[in-house]
Amino acid sequence: MQKIIAANWKMYKSRQEARKTAVDLRGMLAAEDLPGKRVVIFPSFTNIPDVLDVFAATPCVAVGAQNFYPASEGAYTGEISLAMLGDMGVSQVLAGHSERRHLLGETDEFVARKTSFALNQGFSVMLCIGETLAEREAGDLVRILSRQTGSALADLPEDCLARLSVAYEPVWAIGTGKVAGPAEVLEAHAAVRSRVVRILGDAGRNVPILYGGSVKPDNAVTLLELDNVDGLLVGGASLNAESFMQIVRA
């Protein structure tokens, strides 16, 4: 399986900064041969057209959106539809990122609606799941991951599974500098894999599971070597082209 290295630029970068980072990255990618890697960049909505433009002729890079609303159209002030994203040339979205769950109140039920809506509309979805520190300390890791995975992946049509990936991102490791240790990542990814296979059957073995949470150039190799780690979702360290590229090379 190709490793997916994804960049979440969150609510950072002006248009000019996004274009510059993308151009720098394109230059570095063009200078190397990395056949086992696929890169996905999730810029802010307003920066998507510039980043798409920069990577228009770079097939190993896809550009996705960090969010969308699960309805075709309607009176949803401030929201964006998949049709609008599709119009720009986007075909990938994130769903269930911990910042949307914990800062913006997205529930498991809403994340499930978003996941199935986007997959049914032909989009690729990177479903983000992960436990809080309190949940981990209460011994609830497997129960939380099972609940988040189970609700989002119930009743998905089989023909959309090739467009699904899952990102395990412990909430306590996102943006904190605290990366989960190898044993913690192994345990969580094994639990997610077994849950995904239980829900989706054998097709679940091919669903990429990414790790996210304070990934940096110096821990990327170790993480990518672990069983069931099929890629990385990178926030802070993806904002700089050189540090992100070191992770892509890992």
Ligand code: PEP
């Ligand atoms: C993220 O935003 O998905 C993330 C993992 O952020 P960071 O790498 O900064 O922890």
